[in-house]
Amino acid sequence: MTDTTWHDRARNLNIDxxxxxxxxxxxxxxxxxxxxxxxxxxxxxxxxxxxxxxxxELAVANARAAFEDGRWANLAPAKRKRVLVKFADxxxxxxxxxxxxxxxxxxxxxxxxxxxDLGGAANCIRWYGEAIDKVYxxxxxxxxxxxxxxxxxxxxxxxxxxxxxxxxxxxxWKIAPALAAGNSVVLKPSEKSPLTAxxxxxxxxxxxxxxxxxxxxxxxxxxxxxxxALHMDVDCIAFTGSTRVGKQILQMAGQSNLKRAWTELxxxxxxxxxxxxxxLDAAVAASIGSIFFNQGESCNAPSRLFVEESxxxxxxxxxxxxxxxxxxxxxxxxxxVMGAIVDDIQLGTIMKYIGEGKAAxxxxxxxxxxxxxxxxxxxxxxxxxxxVHADMSIAREEIFGPVLSVxxxxxxxDAVKQANATQYGLHAAVWTSDLxxxxxxxxxxxxxxxHVNQYDNDDITVPFGGxxxxxxxxxxxxxxxxxxxxxxxxxxxxxxx
Numbered sequence: 001m002t003d004t005t006w007h008d009r010a011r012n013l014n015i016d017x018x019x020x021x022x023x024x025x026x027x028x029x030x031x032x033x034x035x036x037x038x039x040x041x042x043x044x045x046x047x048x049x050x051x052x053x054x055x056x057e058l059a060v061a062n063a064r065a066a067f068e069d070g071r072w073a074n075l076a077p078a079k080r081k082r083v084l085v086k087f088a089d090x091x092x093x094x095x096x097x098x099x100x101x102x103x104x105x106x107x108x109x110x111x112x113x114x115x116x117d118l119g120g121a122a123n124c125i126r127w128y129g130e131a132i133d134k135v136y137x138x139x140x141x142x143x144x145x146x147x148x149x150x151x152x153x154x155x156x157x158x159x160x161x162x163x164x165x166x167x168x169x170x171x172x173w174k175i176a177p178a179l180a181a182g183n184s185v186v187l188k189p190s191e192k193s194p195l196t197a198x199x200x201x202x203x204x205x206x207x208x209x210x211x212x213x214x215x216x217x218x219x220x221x222x223x224x225x226x227x228x229a230l231h232m233d234v235d236c237i238a239f240t241g242s243t244r245v246g247k248q249i250l251q252m253a254g255q256s257n258l259k260r261a262w263t264e265l266x267x268x269x270x271x272x273x274x275x276x277x278x279x280l281d282a283a284v285a286a287s288i289g290s291i292f293f294n295q296g297e298s299c300n301a302p303s304r305l306f307v308e309e310s311x312x313x314x315x316x317x318x319x320x321x322x323x324x325x326x327x328x329x330x331x332x333x334x335x336x337v338m339g340a341i342v343d344d345i346q347l348g349t350i351m352k353y354i355g356e357g358k359a360a361x362x363x364x365x366x367x368x369x370x371x372x373x374x375x376x377x378x379x380x381x382x383x384x385x386x387x388v389h390a391d392m393s394i395a396r397e398e399i400f401g402p403v404l405s406v407x408x409x410x411x412x413x414d415a416v417k418q419a420n421a422t423q424y425g426l427h428a429a430v431w432t433s434d435l436x437x438x439x440x441x442x443x444x445x446x447x448x449x450x451h452v453n454q455y456d457n458d459d460i461t462v463p464f465g466g467x468x469x470x471x472x473x474x475x476x477x478x479x480x481x482x483x484x485x486x487x488x489x490x491x492x493x494x495x496x497x
Contacts, residue, residue, distance in 0.1 A: 006110055006332040009100055017048030017194070019055060019218060020201035022062040023211025028219070029054040034191065039107035039340040040331050042376035048194055051219035056186070056227035059215040063157045063184035064233055066212030073154050073182035077133035084129025084180060087207035091122040094203065098196055102168055105193040107340030107377070108294055109331050120460075121172035124476075127460045128176035135481060140489075147492040152485040154182035155260060156235035159228040161221070161249070162197070163241045164190035164342050165297040165400075171197050173464070174238045177480040179204075179214065186215045186234070188225055190241075192342050194218035221245060229253060229261075236260040238483060240299075242398075243423070243469045262473035262483045264299070264465055266398040267426030270419030271302035271455060272441065274412060275310045277431040278453060284318040286455040288404075292326040292382045293456075295341055296350075296402035299470075300427040302455055304395060306415045309408045316365065316386060316406065323366045326402070328379040341378040341401065350380050350401030357394040357403070363387040367402070390418050398424070412441065420446045425467030429455050448474075 017036060018025040027033070032050035037043070049055075067073055072080070091098060099113035108117070140148035160174035167189055178185050189197035194216075201216040217224050225245075229237055229252035237259055239249045246263040253261035271290075277283050290302050307315045331339035341347045347370070354368050367383030380402055388395050388405040395405045409415035419428060429451035430441040442450040448466040451457065458464070463474035473483050 006100065006334070009096070010104060010332060013097070013100060013104075015046045015101070015195060016198065017046050017218065018198070019049040019051050020198055020216040021055070021059045022215065023205050025202075028052065029058065036105070036194070037343070038104045038377075039342050040104065040375070040377045045104055045195070048191070048218050051188075051217040051224045053223070053227040055217055055219070056224055056231060059186045059217055060157060060228075060231055060233050062212040063186050063215055066210060067154070067156050067184040071210040072179075072184065072213040075182070077135075080180060080182065081129045081133050083208040084125055084132075084176070087204050087209065088122045088126035088129065090203040090207055091118065091125065091200070094199070095122075098168065098199060101195040101199060102193075103331050103339070105195045106164055106167060106342055107331055109329075109333075109336040109339045111334050111336070112294070117166060117168045121168040124169070124172040124460055125176045128180040128480075131478065132180040135478070142491070145494050145496065147494055149490040149492070151488050151490065152181070152481065153488055155484055155486055156183060157233060158183045158185045158484060159231070159234045159237040160185060160187045161225050161228065161237070161239045161241065162187070162189055164192035165294060165299075167193040168196045168200070170240050171200065173475040173480070174240075175214065178238070178484040179209065181481055181484045183236075183484055184213045186217060186228060188217050188219065188228060191218060191220050226252065230256045232257045234259055236262070236484060238262045238473075240264040240475075242266055243471075246471060260483065263471040264473070264475055265469060265471040266424055267299045267301070267466065267470050268304060268396070268398050268422050268424045269300055269302045269427040269429070269447070270304045270306060270422075270445070271429045272306045272409075272412070272415050272419060272431065273308065273311070273315060274430065274432040274437070275308040276433045277311070278433040280311065280315065281318065282453075283431045284315060284322065288319050288322045288326070290455045291404045292338055292402045295328075295338055295380070297342065297346070297400050299398075299400075300449070300456075302427070302429060303399065303403065303405060304419070305404055305406045306409050306419065307406060309410050312406075312408050316384075319384065320366055323382050323384065326382040328371050328381065330375075338382065338402065339379075341380055344378055346400065347378040347380065350399060350403065353394055353397070353399045353401070353403060354383060357385050357388070357392065357405075360389075360392045360394070361387070362389075362392060362394060362405070390421065396422065412437070416441060416444045420444075423469040426465075426470040427451065
């Protein structure tokens with residue numbers, strides 16, 4: 001598909017910003033709306049419903065009614081499977097439309113909206129659909145005059161609040177296991193990227209998910225998001241976003257009905273490259289590619305690069321040679337690998353940190369400036385700082401942009417100590433030819449995922465989540481069902497013969 005075709009499709013795309021409640025599109029009950037501006041060029045994609053507490057009340061009431069009458073929860077797992085597989089098929093059938101909405105909304109390159117976001121989201125829906133009729137209960141080792149059953153039941157009404165950086169993918173990680181388990185769901189996408197979530201709700205209905213089971217409320221976190229977190233009839237809330245907001249979600253869950261609260265939060269991932277790295281070129285390519293992928297707007301981005309001093313200059317030389325490959329371009333051009341920052345607020349945050357890095361004495365090796373100003377959009381050059389010290393803000397705080405901080409080390413123990421000296425614990429990596437060193441280091445790193453001699457390799461079969469203030473609970477894999485199901489013990493007295 002050519003660049004012109006994607007632009008033509010964008011001009012002709014019918015965008016509907018209304019909420020989705022009880023199987024129908026609707027504006028907010030207050031009538032309030034907000035403009036949805038594309039980060040590509042600042043164009044207004046159209047009005048979006050600004051949902052608030054009244055809309056949350058309506059959506060939760062419908063979700064509760066749907067759960068209680070069993071229209072979805074009481075279906076045999078094999079029947080829910082068939083619906084979810086059809087849902088995934090419909091996502092693939094509408095792949096170009098969904099990918100285009102994702103790119104227009106969030107600014108990521110269309111090639112990745114298609115391959116990573118749409119592909120991963122559809123696969124996630126399909127995987128949990130296929131899994132649910134293969135999840136067994138247990139029989140406990142009870143005395144001979146008893147039968148003790150351990151079964152899983154859906155928790156009820158699940159609220160899911162997802163971020164703007166991977167709108168489809170993050171939504172699928174929540175809704176797929178929640179729906180597969182038989183729950184009703186109210187999804188609140190970020191106000192910065194609501195469009196694919198709204199379209200997914202229509203496709204879910206078409207696939208056979210009954211009205212009221214899957215609802216989508218666009219709106220702002222302090223309005224719709226807070227109302228969901230405080231709602232007394234929401235049984236579980238799953239949140240992906242910043243650590244600051246995650247803490248608020250946990251507090252609101254406690255203030256209300258002690259609803260289950262699961263959070264996947266920020267990161268400042270450490271990437272440790274030892275002198276005995278088995279393939280330096282591969283380490284450089286992975287390090288650069290992973291920090292600049294998705295414009296650096298990834299919670300697991302390896303934003304702290306620890307390089308052993310004996311190979312530091314060689315590593316940096318190779319890294320700088322790759323930087324031009326990530327020059328921001330038109331996200332609707334299939335050759336573009338780095339697109340636009342999501343909005344002017346995030347752009348300002350990134351530029352603030354770049355300024356702080358310069359002021360603190362870090363050596364700017366590449367980037368550091370805005371690009372493509374003539375487009376009307378928000379673009380930042382891929383940026384690398386060297387001579388970074390652990391106490392600098394660019395080494396301590398999550399930037400969520402294409403900014404890499406390079407720190408040297410001579411002692412691996414010291415590198416691990418620095419890597420762990422953060423509030424976060426999402427991802428980490430170590431590159432070494434020494435298997436024993438790799439195992440010792442991976443065990444020592446306090447992170448939910450540790451990569452060895454690669455970065456970012458994973459799939460739906462393994463859990464995703466973090467230690468410390470990177471959150472609690474896990475997305476992906478069968479472990480995600482732990483968040484959306486209750487364990488019930490049924491103890492049966494067996495009559496004597």
